[in-house]
Amino acid sequence: MRRIYEEYLEGKSYQSIANGLMKDKIQTVTGNVKWWDSTITIILTNEKYYGALLQQKTVTVDFLTHKRLKNKGQEQKYLIEDNHEPIISKEMFETVQKEKERRAHLKGNIMGDRKKYSSKYALSSKVFCGCCGANFKRRTWNSNNVSKKVVWQCRTYVNEGKEACDAKAVNEHVLQDAFVRVFNRMYENKDGFIRTLKANIETILSKRDAQEPLLKIDEQMEQLKDDLKGLVSLKLRDQIEESVYAVENARISKELDELRQEKATIEKDNDHKSQVTQRVNEIIQVMNARQDLLEQFDDDLFNAMVEKITILSPTRYLFTLKSGLEIAEFEE
Structure with a gap:
């Protein structure tokens, strides 16, 4: 899965x-x-x-027939986190x-x-305008005659006109040929390209080791939870004034929330590192598995390697690989 x-x-x-x-x-x-x-x-x-487990996805609408329908707000749903062993994060x-x-x-x-x-289409949702940032959409010009042409055009230009964005259309085969050239350049210098990718991984992993900070945060959170339990215990035995309890409760709760946010940030950073590393390794595998230069556009190869293409002009493009590496390409 x-x-x-x-x-x-x-x-x-x-x-x-x-x-x-x-x-x-x-x-x-x-x-x-x-x-x-x-x-x-x-x-x-x-x-x-x-x-996780989401309970009460359906509700009984007829107790005689036991008919159940999808719960679209009729009843409250309950999400139970960490209910069982996860397959993904x-x-x-x-x-x-x-x-x-x-x-x-x-x-x-x-x-x-x-x-x-x-x-x-392989280029769908991956072609973006360098002028306004909108995505490009696929269009067919002169579809009913021999001069039929497939192009990719800025959505802003199509919907709002050149006053909103004056980006020009780009032929589909031009973009496909540009990827072929980009890939072949990388393949011809495969060893150097792979070294660059591995260097990127090392740069990402060389950032501060987040394992030790996470352990420290967990220790601090456990101590605060113990403090909170002790505070509640004092209140239940009427051994602390209400005003003091309220102040201390607010302080501990605030510190816990701050630590949770810090932990979430570190975990997100770790996950990002993991995702980038995985993407880089996948690109390296693709490069190593290839036995020769690319002669024509390959959908699977394109999807495996390219995050997006930014159209700077009808003849200038910026390919962003899934590793984050950017490669400029020009149409001569």
Whole structure:
């Protein structure tokens, strides 16, 4: 199941993930060899994969027939954290939910809409305007005649006109050819490129070791919790004045909240390090697995390596790899 979350964050669509699982002959939890895109959607939104349990997802609407319907606010739901052993981190789960919202927003939908996002094209949601920052959308010009052309165009320009953004359209094959050139440059200097990627990992990991601060924070939190229990005990035995109790309770609670926030920040930083390291290692694996130069655009290779393309002009592009490395490319 972790693979599904990772591939979704790599930019794959529900159907693309399902096709990959079937190709690798991976069965569903029920032993079925057929994967549906709807199954992928359910997995990506199920809190149980990060170890939580959401109770009362459905409610009984007829006690005679025991008919149950999806709980859409009729009753309160209860989320139990750390209910069981997780398969993915909570951070990864939340990142996926944000990515789902981002994709839905790009398609002009809202979360919960029945319309589904689909990465039908490899460049979808990965091409951005260097002028206004909006994403580029795929358009077909002269679709009914021989001069048919597929281009990517700034959404702001399309929706609001050149007064809002004067970014020019870019031919799809031009962007695809640009990636081929970028990849081949990296491949021709594969050893140097991999050394650069590994150096990036070392730079990320060389940042302050967060393990020791986390242990110290945990110790401080446990001490404060003990202090809070002692304070409550004194109050229950009427051995402390109400005003003193209120002040001390507020102080300890505030310190606990500050430590929790500090811990969350460090854990988020650690998770970011882990994600970047994983992405860099995946790119290295892709490079090592390749046996020759790229002759034509490859969807899977592009999705595995590229985070986004920023269009600086119709002939100048900035490729941002999933490792964070940026590579400029020019159309001559």
